[in-house]
Amino acid sequence: MQIGINQYRIPQNSKIDLTDIPTQDRNSPPKRVIRDEMVPQLRPQLRDWQEKLYAENKQSLLIVLQAMDAGGKDGLIKHVMASVNPQGVHVASFKQPSLEELDRDYLWRINRALPRRGEIGIFNRSHYEDVIITRVHNLIPNENFPAKLVDKDIWKKRFRQICDYERYLCENGYQVVKIFLHISKEEQRQRLLDRLNEPDKLWKFSSSDIKEREHWEEYQKVLSEMISATSTEHAPWYVLPADKKWWGRFRTMQILIHHLEMMDPKYPKPSEEFMKNLDYWRKLLDG
Amino acid sequence: MQIGINQYRIPQNSKIDLTDIPTQDRNSPPKRVIRDEMVPQLRPQLRDWQEKLYAENKQSLLIVLQAMDAGGKDGLIKHVMASVNPQGVHVASFKQPSLEELDRDYLWRINRALPRRGEIGIFNRSHYEDVIITRVHNLIPNENFPAKLVDKDIWKKRFRQICDYERYLCENGYQVVKIFLHISKEEQRQRLLDRLNEPDKLWKFSSSDIKEREHWEEYQKVLSEMISATSTEHAPWYVLPADKKWWGRFRTMQILIHHLEMMDPKYPKPSEEFMKNLDYWRKLLDG
Numbered sequence: 001m002q003i004g005i006n007q008y009r010i011p012q013n014s015k016i017d018l019t020d021i022p023t024q025d026r027n028s029p030p031k032r033v034i035r036d037e038m039v040p041q042l043r044p045q046l047r048d049w050q051e052k053l054y055a056e057n058k059q060s061l062l063i064v065l066q067a068m069d070a071g072g073k074d075g076l077i078k079h080v081m082a083s084v085n086p087q088g089v090h091v092a093s094f095k096q097p098s099l100e101e102l103d104r105d106y107l108w109r110i111n112r113a114l115p116r117r118g119e120i121g122i123f124n125r126s127h128y129e130d131v132i133i134t135r136v137h138n139l140i141p142n143e144n145f146p147a148k149l150v151d152k153d154i155w156k157k158r159f160r161q162i163c164d165y166e167r168y169l170c171e172n173g174y175q176v177v178k179i180f181l182h183i184s185k186e187e188q189r190q191r192l193l194d195r196l197n198e199p200d201k202l203w204k205f206s207s208s209d210i211k212e213r214e215h216w217e218e219y220q221k222v223l224s225e226m227i228s229a230t231s232t233e234h235a236p237w238y239v240l241p242a243d244k245k246w247w248g249r250f251r252t253m254q255i256l257i258h259h260l261e262m263m264d265p266k267y268p269k270p271s272e273e274f275m276k277n278l279d280y281w282r283k284l285l286d287g
Numbered sequence: 288m289q290i291g292i293n294q295y296r297i298p299q300n301s302k303i304d305l306t307d308i309p310t311q312d313r314n315s316p317p318k319r320v321i322r323d324e325m326v327p328q329l330r331p332q333l334r335d336w337q338e339k340l341y342a343e344n345k346q347s348l349l350i351v352l353q354a355m356d357a358g359g360k361d362g363l364i365k366h367v368m369a370s371v372n373p374q375g376v377h378v379a380s381f382k383q384p385s386l387e388e389l390d391r392d393y394l395w396r397i398n399r400a401l402p403r404r405g406e407i408g409i410f411n412r413s414h415y416e417d418v419i420i421t422r423v424h425n426l427i428p429n430e431n432f433p434a435k436l437v438d439k440d441i442w443k444k445r446f447r448q449i450c451d452y453e454r455y456l457c458e459n460g461y462q463v464v465k466i467f468l469h470i471s472k473e474e475q476r477q478r479l480l481d482r483l484n485e486p487d488k489l490w491k492f493s494s495s496d497i498k499e500r501e502h503w504e505e506y507q508k509v510l511s512e513m514i515s516a517t518s519t520e521h522a523p524w525y526v527l528p529a530d531k532k533w534w535g536r537f538r539t540m541q542i543l544i545h546h547l548e549m550m551d552p553k554y555p556k557p558s559e560e561f562m563k564n565l566d567y568w569r570k571l572l573d574g
Binding site for chain 1: 361364365369370371372374378380409476479480483486487489492494497555557564565568569571572573
């Protein structure tokens, strides 16, 4: 049982507005307690579940990570997945689509990046970019896309398509969990300034991040609508207060463990025939 | 400087016989010192190098791992790569080739699994299986392969093809490092018995492992010839004594750090123009 995460889960058919949702939890324990006591308790749990998932080799856990720029996705992946066996983790980062990708439908590259059975997959950005930045900048569709398919309902259609796609995944052994790291505009400002001021972080800075900031309010609107429309029973969104990085990471670990508990992977049971032969194999090795 | 690893590196054009090479180092420090003192010193080094490699985004480090069954590849990946950012690590496990893979040349699936620039790639088994198990059991080639291309020189040709391929990779930004975890037949016996005797390890046991043991001597011969023929300046083999798991893992970390030092990745330097604009961006954020 992971306590306290349900408050972040967006129920199906609800209508949220991100500007109403806090980017900090007022009554969270202090950083020291989280970092030195609570996170270390979760690490072995996460590791054990992942080993079982891998051994069972039947289901996959797919984590979709979205956030505004500098929202903390990269750092979260690094910290949450530390000490989990990298052999069972597959991280896919979706940047600007390549020409080859633009030449297909928007879910094509997503599908190619799915984790295998037994793996935990992490999408650093995802198909949701195609209803976020694509929408804010009206980038849809690429020039080869049939104009007659572009109507004022295109975003609603995409929401439905995404829900359909994720349901298909769930019906085929994937548990899809979507996490939005929710930060304030002020926190983003601070983090971008940090990147400018620390030489070893400078490479992370992109001037486009600042240009995108001008559209902050529009992004929040588009994101609110998207999360409302695509949080489902089978593939829920969690909106995590992430101004404090360590808090978002801790809550994410809880969420992963919660869903792994629900998936309940088990070490494979050897067949009866195999068990009958056990002594035979032992003797062969002893001989 | 990583001390002591050069003794395991097989020089180009040398002729080794694995049966002459010990599977344990007599004068290694005790496990406790390695585990509690020496490995913890290496972890932050490995992490820092990997961050630079990722930030630089120009070169890749490709680790090829081979061993006899139960040689410790999976455990090594888990322990060595713990606390390295999984976003920059790509593990590819090569099992029995699929029908789709058999329908192509043997390097086709290898090439598809290469890490991206900036990543550390780990091959759990590799193209070398096509000159090991394929050779011991004379599995070459699949039925569609033109018979006239199969002659008594096929293994020599493959050695040359592999060296050519790896040189091509090196000339295109990959550092290829190959590690053979060297265990004794007795150690393998013990590990397979452990799998049979511990319920949570039973799923790792495969009766084919025992059947393959009958070919132990032939495997050692084929492996010796392969390592001799394919250890090159640009893509060297290291033969690590691996009866003690913790020792092989420690030495592997040293080897990775050594090669990362040689690659010497650097945080990208921003352009002069970018630096001129730095104050402009700061002001925009402050405003």
